[in-house]
Each structure stands twice: as structure tokens, then as C-alpha cells.
Amino acid sequence: MLKENEHIIIVGAGIGGLVSALLLSQKGLKVTVIERNGYPGGKLRAFSSQEGPIDAGPTVLTLIDVFQEIFTQANLNIFKELDLHKEEVLARHYWPDGKCLDLFSTHEKNLFSIEKVFGKNSAAEFDKFHRDCETLFYAFNNTLLRNSYPGSFLTKKDFLKSIPRLINILGFPTNYWSKLERYFSEPKLRQLFGRYATYVGGSPFNSPSLLQLIWYVEFLGVWRIRGGLHTLANKLKQLSAENGVEFIFNKSVTKINTKDNNVCSVDLNDGQRYQSKTVLFNGDPRNFREGNLGSDLKNLMKKTATEPRSLSAYVWSFASETTGVELAHHNVFFNENYKNEFDSISAGQIAKDPTLYICKQEKGLKSSSKNRFEIIINAPSITQNKISATKEYDLCKERTFQKLSKMGIYFKNKPNSRNLTTPGAFERLAPGADGSIYGLSPERLLSTFQRPSTKTKIKGLYLAGGGTHPGPGLPMAALSGKHAAEMIKRDLALI
Numbered sequence: 001m002l003k004e005n006e007h008i009i010i011v012g013a014g015i016g017g018l019v020s021a022l023l024l025s026q027k028g029l030k031v032t033v034i035e036r037n038g039y040p041g042g043k044l045r046a047f048s049s050q051e052g053p054i055d056a057g058p059t060v061l062t063l064i065d066v067f068q069e070i071f072t073q074a075n076l077n078i079f080k081e082l083d084l085h086k087e088e089v090l091a092r093h094y095w096p097d098g099k100c101l102d103l104f105s106t107h108e109k110n111l112f113s114i115e116k117v118f119g120k121n122s123a124a125e126f127d128k129f130h131r132d133c134e135t136l137f138y139a140f141n142n143t144l145l146r147n148s149y150p151g152s153f154l155t156k157k158d159f160l161k162s163i164p165r166l167i168n169i170l171g172f173p174t175n176y177w178s179k180l181e182r183y184f185s186e187p188k189l190r191q192l193f194g195r196y197a198t199y200v201g202g203s204p205f206n207s208p209s210l211l212q213l214i215w216y217v218e219f220l221g222v223w224r225i226r227g228g229l230h231t232l233a234n235k236l237k238q239l240s241a242e243n244g245v246e247f248i249f250n251k252s253v254t255k256i257n258t259k260d261n262n263v264c265s266v267d268l269n270d271g272q273r274y275q276s277k278t279v280l281f282n283g284d285p286r287n288f289r290e291g292n293l294g295s296d297l298k299n300l301m302k303k304t305a306t307e308p309r310s311l312s313a314y315v316w317s318f319a320s321e322t323t324g325v326e327l328a329h330h331n332v333f334f335n336e337n338y339k340n341e342f343d344s345i346s347a348g349q350i351a352k353d354p355t356l357y358i359c360k361q362e363k364g365l366k367s368s369s370k371n372r373f374e375i376i377i378n379a380p381s382i383t384q385n386k387i388s389a390t391k392e393y394d395l396c397k398e399r400t401f402q403k404l405s406k407m408g409i410y411f412k413n414k415p416n417s418r419n420l421t422t423p424g425a426f427e428r429l430a431p432g433a434d435g436s437i438y439g440l441s442p443e444r445l446l447s448t449f450q451r452p453s454t455k456t457k458i459k460g461l462y463l464a465g466g467g468t469h470p471g472p473g474l475p476m477a478a479l480s481g482k483h484a485a486e487m488i489k490r491d492l493a494l495i
Contacts, residue, residue, distance in 0.1 A: 007029075007030045007275075007276050008024055008029055008030065008032070008276065008278045008279075008280065009032050009266055009280070010031060010032070010034070010279075010280045011266065011279065011280065011281045011283060012033075012034075012035060012036075012042065012282035012283045012465065013033050013035035013037075013040040013042065013233075013237065013247065013249075013282070014041065014042030014044070014283070014464075014465055014466075014477065015041065015042065015044055015232070015233065015465075015474060015481065016282045016464030016466070016477045016478065016480045017035075017280065017282030017465070017481060018040060018041070018236035018237060019070055019236065019481030019485065020280055020282070020464055020481040020485040020488075021033050021236075021240040021245045022070070022236055022239055022243065022245075023070065023073055023074060023485035023489075024488060024489070025243035025244055025245045026073070026075070026243060027489060027494055029494075030244070030246075031240070031245045031246070032245070032246045032248065032274065032276075033240075033245060033246070033247050033248065034248045034251055034252070034253055034268065034274075035247065035248065035249050035251075036250070036251065036252035036431075037249065037250070037429060038250050039233075039249070040233045040236070040237040040247070041057070041230055041232075041233025041237075042057075042233075042282075042429075043057040043058065043426075043429070043430070043437060044057045044058055044229060044230055044233045044474070045057050045230055045233075046228055046230040046317075047317035047419065049317075049318060049372065050319060051319035051371065051372050053227070054228065054317040054318065054319065054361060054372040054374060055228040055229055055230055055317065055359065055361060055372075056230075056317040056421060057229070057230065057315075058229055058473075058474050059229055059330070059359040059361075059374055060218070060222055060330065061222065061223040061224060061474055062218055062222055062223070062473075062474070063220065063221075063475035064078075064084070064223050066146075066478055066482075067475070067478060069482075070481075070482055073482075076239065081239070082231065083225060083227070084223055084225055085223065085224050085225075085226065085364075085365065086105075086223050087221075087222040087223065087224065087330070088104065088105075088364075089102050089103070089104060089328045089330075090102075090103045090104060090218055090330065091103055091218075091222075091328065091330040091331065091332055092327065092328035092330070093192055093331075093332045094325065094331070094332070094333045094334065094407055096334070096335065096406070096407060099117060099188065100117070100325075101113060101114065101188075105219055105220065105221050107127075107130060107219075110126065110130070111123045111126065111127060114126050114189070118189065119186075121185065122184065122185070122186045125189070126189065128183065129184070129193065129212070129215075130216070130219070132169045132212070133213050133215045133219075134216050135166070135169060136166070136169060136170070136210065136212065136213035137213045139165075139166055140210075140213065144448075144470065145470045145476070145479065146470075146479060147470075148453065148454055148469075148483040148486065148487060149453055169209075170209055170210060173209070174208055174209055174445060175205070175206070175208070176194065176197055176204050176205075176207045176208060176209045176211055176212065177190070177204045178209075179209040179212065180193060180204070180212075188334070190338075191334055191338045192332075193212065193215055195332065195355065196211060196212070196214040196215055196218070197211045198311060198378055199214050199472075199473065200214070200310070200442045200471060200473065201437065201438025201439070201441060201442060202310065202438075202443045203311075203342040203345070203346070203443065204342075205342055206443040207442050207443050208442070208443075208444075208447075217475075222330070226365060229474070232474075251269060251272075252268065252269045253268060253269075253293070254267050254268065254292075254293075255267040255293060255294040256279055256281070256293045256461065257294065258296060261457075261458060261459060262277065262458070262459045262460055263277055263278065263279045263458060263459065263460035263461045264276075264277065266279060277460045278460045278488060278491075278492070279461050280462045280463070280464055280484050280488065281293070281462070281464070282464045282481070283430065283432065283467070284430060284433040284439055284465065284466075284467040285300075285305060285306055285439075285465075285467045285468060286301075286306040286432050286433060286439075286467065287432035287433075288300045288301045289301050289303065292431065297458070300458065301452060302450075304444075304450050305440065305450055305451060305452045306439075306440055307441075308440075308441045308443070308444075309383065309384075309434045309436040309439075309440070309441055310381070310436045310439055310440065310441045310472070311345065311378050311380070311436065311437070311438060312379045312380060312381045312382070312385075312426060312434075312435045312436055312437055313376050313377060313378060313379050313423070313426075314350070314376070314377040314379050314392070314396045314420060314421070314422055314423075315374065315375070315376050315377075315421040316373070316374065316396075316400065316415050316419055316420055317372075317373070317374050317415075317421070318372075318373060318413070318415035318419040319371055319372050319413065320373060320411045320412050320414075320415075321371055321411075322371065322373075322409060322410060322412065323409075323410045324408045324409040325407070325408040327360045327363060327409070328363060329359065329360055329363040330357070330358075331357070331359075331360070332355065332356070332358075333355065333356040333357075333358070333404065335351070335353040335354065337353070340352075341353065341354060341355060342378075345378055345379065345384075346380070346384075347386065348380050348384045348385050348386030349386060350379065350387060350395055350396065351377075351378075353399075353403060354377045354378065354399060354400075355377075355378065356376070356377060356400060356403060356404065357375065357376040358373060358374070358375050358409075359373065359374040359375075360372075360373060361374070375400060377396065377399075377400065381423060381434045381435050382423050382424060382427055382434050382435035382436075383434050385423055389422075389424060392420075392422050392424075393417045393420055397414065397415075397420075422435075423436075433467075437472075439451070439465075439466050439467030439468075439472055440467060442471075448471065451470075451471060452467075452468050452469065453468065453469045454468065454469070454484045454487045462484045463480075463484065464480040464481045464483070464484040465480055465481075466480070468480050469483075
């Protein structure tokens with residue numbers, strides 16, 4: 001018979017909550033997941049179309065070993081559970097002057113590709129950049145990213161050994177764009193690798209140079225799942241349910257109750273109360289400071305753990321036939337002046353000439369004739385947004401498709417307003433986040449180390465999700481769920 005504290009309540013069925021549910025249920029614990037939306041995955045979601053479901057959230061799957069480890073812990077083989085494919089081309093990059101550059105998960109191919117487009121000097125500069133990114137990744141991977149406590153890496157022997165090299169790489173200048181100016185004489189390459197700051201919701205002009213290691217994360221391999229990345233969430237939900245996890249959809253938690261500094265229950269929007277001494281909150285920690293989980297928990301988070309907010313986005317998800325330039329699975333269409341784009345976002349506007357990311361969902365998969373697309377435009381969070389809600393659709397449509405036409409890609413069927421997810425729509429999907437899709441902004445020097453960790457000062461209350469350590473992105477959110485499950489099992493004396 002289960003003890004009272006062995007009934008786990010998970011608030012939110014995002015990737016972190018789903019990973020925790022799977023790993024906790026594997027230990028025979030009773031787990032209930034409460035999700036305000038009608039589907040699992042959080043931002044890992046799909047949009048319906050006449051061609052089938054279209055990804056409307058993350059499209060890039062990296063650090064596959066993180067997911068392999070999670071599935072292995074659950075006595076499962078990820079390659080048997082999911083139809084996974086490794087990308088040959090990481091991404092295809094286009095510029096207004098017609099230049100096009102493919103990058104690969106092979107260093108030699110990248111050197112050749114860059115030399116062919118930009119010359120030998122640029123290839124040599126990239127080689128230096130790449131090797132420094134590799135050093136950063138391996139210095140912080142096990143010590144920080146995969147560590148439950150963000151501050152404990154400073155005591156790790158592997159990290160201490162790497163300090164001299166790290167000082168050389170991360171020293172002056174600490175600003176990412178300034179650092180890129182030192183690496184690359186070619187402005188287009190600064191633009192390309194500067195874009196990786198947006199992967200965690202920051203501007204390359206304001207973010208710390210540590211973010212350059214994101215390039216190496218992508219270099220290690222980009223994967224896709226046949227049917228779209230949202231199928232990962234569906235699979236985790238299915239496997240958890242087979243272990244006995246109870247899922248409650250279309251209901252939200254309005255309050256987490258405590259007694260004597262211990263979690264005791266959660267209240268739902270329909271008036272129900274669920275008793276539990278162990279609650280995992282898989283949502284943006286800003287909800288605590290906003291009072292969305294009860295006034296008693298408003299001071300649970302320091303302001304530096306949730307503010308300022310990261311970027312949001314405008315996301316198109318639609319089906320269409322296309323003509324023009326050849327698309328890869330992942331594509332980026334740059335502008336001529338990257339600084340102007342981020343100045344516009346800082347001013348609360350959509351850039352007049354935005355950088356556009358396009359995912360052609362079926363590209364490269366055999367036996368598929370469908371044409372499903374996701375297009376992402378960087379945008380300010382709701383607090384910063386100065387765009388009238390009545391003008392967002394027309395403005396986005398105009399600036400998206402005029403730009404693509406100029407750059408040689410034409411869509412036969414233009415999407416309508418229901419195909420567009422705005423910052424306001426993201427706030428409705430995940431209230432309390434200010435429409436921000438990456439949580440805490442990475443632009444402060446110490447942001448990486450200021451996200452809240454898994455365990456809170458309230459006994460029995462734990463955190464997971466992209467707003468907590470180790471940060472946003474599918475593998476990071478999955479790791480947060482893994483950290484949370486391990487911490488809960490440890491506190492329940494199950495490991």
C-alpha cells in the first residue's frame with residue numbers, strides 16, 4: 001500500500017512533467033498529471049490541417065543521448081518507440097544577396113561548405129570558433145547542464161581543470177556579438193552563429209558569450225521524428241499511462257496549499273481539491289511571483305529568477321504547395337541588418353525585415369508527399385509588445401510573405417489568422433509566462449545560474465520545465481524533469 005506522500009501531483013503536462021511522470025511511475029508511484037490544455041506537451045504541440053498535424057512548437061531535437069538515457073531508465077528503447085531520423089543537413093541559410101550555406105554534423109563538411117561560400121579565411125576562423133565551442137560544451141555539460149544544482153559545478157574536478165582554457169575563451173569581451181566580431185571577419189557568419197542566442201530567447205547583441213556553446217549542441221546532431229516532434233509528447237503520455245499515470249486534461253490548478261512549510265494539497269478551477277504531500281510544478285516559475293498559485297507562495301521566487309523575460313514569437317503552422325528555392329528540413333532566411341531587427345524587438349515591434357525560420361516538416365522523408373510548414377518570427381514578450389492585437393495578423397502576414405517572395409520562395413496557399421500563434425496566444429496556452437516562450441531572459445551575465453533549481457524551500461514542492469534549471473529547449477526541459485524525478489525519489493528514500 002502506498003503511503004500518503006507517495007501520491008505525486010504533477011501540475012502541467014509539458015515535456016518536463018511528462019518525463020517526471022514516466023520515471024516516477026516506473027518506480028510504482030501513484031502519479032496524477034493535471035493539465036489546463038486538452039493535450040500533452042505544453043509548447044510541444046501540433047496544429048491540425050487538411051494535410052495532417054503540423055508542429056506548432058519546437059522543431060529541433062538535439063542531445064538525443066538525454067532522451068536515450070530517460071527511455072533506458074524506464075526500461076525502454078527510444079529507437080523502438082519513436083521513428084527517429086538524424087539530419088544530414090543541420091540547417092540551410094539564405095541571405096538577401098543570394099548566398100546560401102548548408103551546415104552539417106561533420107566538421108570537415110562544414111569547413112568545406114564555408115570555404116566554398118566565404119573563402120579559406122572564413123573556414124579557418126570557423127575552425128577556431130568550433131573548437132572553442134567544443135571546449136565550452138564539455139566543460140559545462142556534465143558539471144552544469146546535467147547537474148541538479150546549478151551552482152555546484154564550481155566544485156567539480158573536471159570543471160576546475162578546464163578553468164584556464166575557459167578564461168581564455170570567455171574572457172573579454174563577454175558580450176556574445178562582440179565575441180563573434182573577434183571570431184569572424186565575415187558579417188554573415190556573425191549573423192548565422194549569433195542566431196543561436198535566440199534558441200534560448202535572447203538577443204545576440206545583449207547575451208553573454210557562453211551561449212556560443214549552443215552551436216556545438218546542434219553540431220552533435222539534429223534529429224526529427226516522423227509525424228512531427230509533438231509525437232514525442234504523445235509517446236511519453238502513452239507510456240506513462242501504461243504505467244498507471246492518471247491524466248486530467250482541461251483543468252487547471254489555481255492554488256498549491258501548504259501547512260507548516262509543507263505541501264498538503266492543490267485546488268483546481270472546478271472546485272476540486274487533491275491531497276498530496278509531493279507536488280511537482282511543471283510551468284513557468286513566474287506564476288508564483290504573480291500570485292497565480294496562491295498568495296502564500298508569492299515570495300517563493302527571487303525576482304532575478306524570473307525577470308526580465310525572454311523573447312516570444314509569432315508562429316505560422318499551415319499546409320501549402322511551394323515553388324522557388326530548394327528548402328531543407330530546417331531553413332533560415334536572414335536580413336541585411338541584424339541589429340535593426342533586435343532594435344525593433346526591443347522597441348516592442350515586429351521587425352520590418354525579420355529573420356524567418358522555416359521548417360518543412362516532411363522534407364527528406366521517403367514516401368511523403370505532404371507539404372506542412374512552420375514559420376517562426378522572433379517577437380517581444382507581452383509586457384514589451386507595442387503592437388495592436390487587431391493588427392498583428394495582417395502585419396505578420398505582410399512581412400513574412402513579402403520577404404519570402406523577395407528571397408525566391410512562394411507559397412500557393414497563404415495561412416489565415418487561425419494558423420498564427422501570437423505572444424498573446426502563448427500566454428493563453430501557458431498563463432503567467434508573459435507570452436515569453438523561453439522563461440527567464442538569458443541576457444544577464446549570470447542568468448544561466450539564476451534559474452530556480454528543482455527543489456524549493458517548501459518541503460514536498462518541486463519544479464520542472466524550461467523556466468527552471470538547466471533552461472529552455474527540449475533536452476533541457478527533459479533534463480529538468482529527470483532531475484525532479486531523481487530528487488523526489490531520493491527524498492522518498494526510493495534510491
